[in-house]
Every structure is written in C-alpha cells, then in structure tokens.
Amino acid sequence: MNDSSSKLLAALFAEQRVFTVSEVTGQIKDTLESEFFALQVQGEVSNYKRHQSGHWYFTLKDSYSQLRAVFFRQWNRLMRFEPENGLEVRVRGRLSVYEPRGEYQILVETMEPLGVGALQLAFEQQVKKLAGQGLFDESRKRKLPLLARRIGIVTSPVGAALRDMLHILGRRNLGIDVVITPVRVQGTGAAREIADAIRLLNKHAKKRGNEIDVIIVGRGGGSIEDLWAFNEEQVAWAIYESGIPIVSAVGHETDYTIADFVADLRAPTPSAAAELVAAESGELISRIDDLQNALVRATSYYLLVRRSELRDLTGSRGFAETAGAVLSLSAKCRQLEKSATDALEENLRSAGSRLHDAKRRLEATDFRAVIAIKAARLEALDQRLDRASQRRLEHQRHRLAVVASKLDLLSPLSVLGRGYVLVKDEAGSLVPRAAMVKQGERLTLRFEDGEVGCRAN
Secondary structure (H helix, E strand, C coil): CHHHHHHHHHHHHCCCCCHHHHHHHHHHHHHHHHHCCCEEEEEEEEEEECCCCCCCCCEEEECCCCCHHHHHHHHHHHCCCCCCCCCCCEEEEEEECCCCCCEEEEEEEEECCCCCHHHHHHHHHHHHHHHCCCCCCCHHHCCCCCCCCCCEEEEECCCCHHHHHHHHHHHHCCCEEEEEEECCCCCCCCCHHHHHHHHHHHHHHHHCCCCCCCCEEEECCCCCCCCCHHHCCHHHHHHHHHCCCCCEECCCCCCCCCHHCCEEECCCHHHHHHHHHHCHHHHHHHHHHHHHHCCCCCCCCHHHHHHHHHHHHCCCHHHHHHHHHHHHHHHHHHHHHHHHHHHHHHHHHHHHHHHHHHHHHHHHCCCCHHHHHHHHHHHHHHHHHHHHHHHHHHHHHHHHHHHHHHHHHHCHHHHCCCCEEEEECCCCCCCCCCCCCCCCCEEEEEEEEEEEEEECC
C-alpha cells in the first residue's frame, strides 16, 4: 500500500466516520488496482466456464486458497488453447474488485500452461475435438489413382518445397499436368488461404476438361509455430470436404499436423509426396512388360494343363464308347440327310411334271371363244336388267300419281278453291266460330291464292 492510501485510510478512521458499503468497496478497489496492476499468479484451473459473450470465468487454486479470475474476450481470442479444469497455468494480469458482490478477482491478460507448451496443448485439444467429429476416420479415406494425369499443388510459390516437387514430377513422368495454387503457408491469414485454395481446386475440377486426380497440400519444415496454419480447423474441414483425394506433405518426417490426420494420405516430405503421386514412366513400362510375361506364362501353363486333360479324356473308355455312339449317330444323320435329299428331288420332279401338264392344257385352250360366249351372256343379262328396271319405274310412277290425287282431294286448299276461307286471329290460330271474335279484333283471311287482313265490326 502506498503512503497516500495509508494516510487517507488513517484520516478516515481517525474521524470515526461511518462509511457506506460502496465507499468501503470503492476504496478497496482503488487500493488493490493501484498496488497489484502487474501480477503473475500460478495455480490450478477449476470451475471453468465459457460464457456466451466469449469471456472466460474460472478459479485459480492451490492447496490452501483460491482466487477468482476473468479472461475477457478481447484478450482470450489471441490464445491458441482453451483452459480446462485441472490444468496448471501461470497467468499475468491485475487485481480488481467486482463491486456489486464486493469480491476481488484477477483480470487475466495472458495465460501459459505449465508442463506443456501452449501450442502443444492447443494441438492436443484440436486433435481431440476433430477426432470426435469423425474427421480422422480411416473408413472415409480414399486410395490415390494409379496413373494421375493432373495434379493440384497448394503451397508457397517461393518455397523450396515447390521446386523440389516440380523437379521430381518432371523427372518421373513428363506427361503429368500440374495446377499450382499459390498461398502463404505461415502467419496471419495463411490458414484461410490454404482452405480457400483447396476449395478453389475442387470447383475448378468440376468443369469438363479440368479434372484433377489428386491434390498435394504442404510446405517445407519449420517450428510448430511455423507449421501452425496446417493445424487450424478451417484447413482440416477443407481437406475433409474435398471431393479430390489429398496428400498432406507438411514439414519433415518427424513433423505431424492435423492436416496429416485428415488427409487421405500423409507423405513425410513434399518430395516424398511427389514420388507417391507420380508413377515413373520407366517403372510403368517395366511393370507392363512383367504383366505381359506373366500373362504369357499363365496362358501357356493353362493350355498345357488343358491339353493333358484332353489326352486323358480321349484315352478313357468312356470317351471311346461316346466316340462310337457319336460315329453311329453321324452315319444315321448322313442316311437321313440322303433320304431327305432324294425325297425333295422327287417332289421337285413331280411338281415340275404337273406344271408342264397344266401349261400344255392352257396352251391348247381357245380363250377367245370362251370370252365371246361369256360376253354374249353378259349382254343378254344387261338387256333383261334394263327392261325390268323400266317396268319397275313405270309401276312406281303410277302408284305415286294415285297417292297424289288422293292427297289433293283431302287438302284444305282444294276446299278453298271452291270459295271457302280460313280465319286466323292475331296469334295465327284458326277461328272456327264467330263467337270467338271480339269487336275490333284484327283477323287474317286465307284464300286459295293468298291472304287478306281485316278488322271485326
């Protein structure tokens, strides 16, 4: 406690003054914050809670005491790891008082785990988290294509790793196309660039003619800090979601990153990755020759075995009996074939003879006389039909005239011709009696040759 604080407290107590709770708490707050503004504390984390605001609340304790701690979001977001209950840590910060409760606490600004490095702890936590989400499952990992035609590479454009990979690819197989997506492989923003590059290659490969068989993601060696971009969660998810098989080639053989665990295959170095994905031309030719020779040997052996089996079969008693039966059936088939041929030839000769006789009879027949007789009969029938039609027509005309005369006698018009008329009212209905006519009503008189209008008086 400094001199001014001591003097102030002494003066206040000397006056025997009664203080409010807020005044006491405020005085304690000012004293603590002025005295303990750069404090380092070591202890075990307990009662850890991550608030939805992003702040971390926990308690630091040892065998005898405990101290409340708050790690605000603007400070803890810079941390690579997250504290766990039971973790021994060393924190740096300043003491403060939470006035609504009158409790003092340490406002943490930095935190380091004890016994293990912060990055190593963050790595272990990340591995545990992603393994629980299934990103490392062996069942989902794919085999690399035997003959890759186009390879995508995600790495730094200025690193030695890229030069080594291109040199090995060119040496092993000049027929392989390479698509390079340059990215930063360390520092702020490197992880996002790597993840975006993987997704870009997948999108590019979906277009016809742009197919990519495998992607190499990697860089040369470095410290765990240098390689940290390949431990980031966003890179792990980009590798996991890739539709193209991915080879992780990060650092040296002893370096392991989360990208190695998620990738379909881990290569110990970028150079080794190039060796794995590119089949050497000479090796392919040699392998084809070996396969061809093996095929010839297998075929020769197969034919040899089958010939031996055939000789054994032909020398067996059953084969001899079967051969005799086959020969007997063959002879019978030949006899039947000859009989069928003879019968067919006989039928052809008989049909030819009948056709010849019919032709001779046709040639001897005088069709003109037959046609003349048929024509005369047809003409006689035509004349008879014409006479019968005339008689039928005259008979029908006579019947029609008789019916017409009868209808004429029954027609009202014939009656009108004798001086009678038909009377119709305005609606066109017939008026049979005079009593049905009203005075002044308009009437129509129908004569034989027309109609005349009139009005009743």
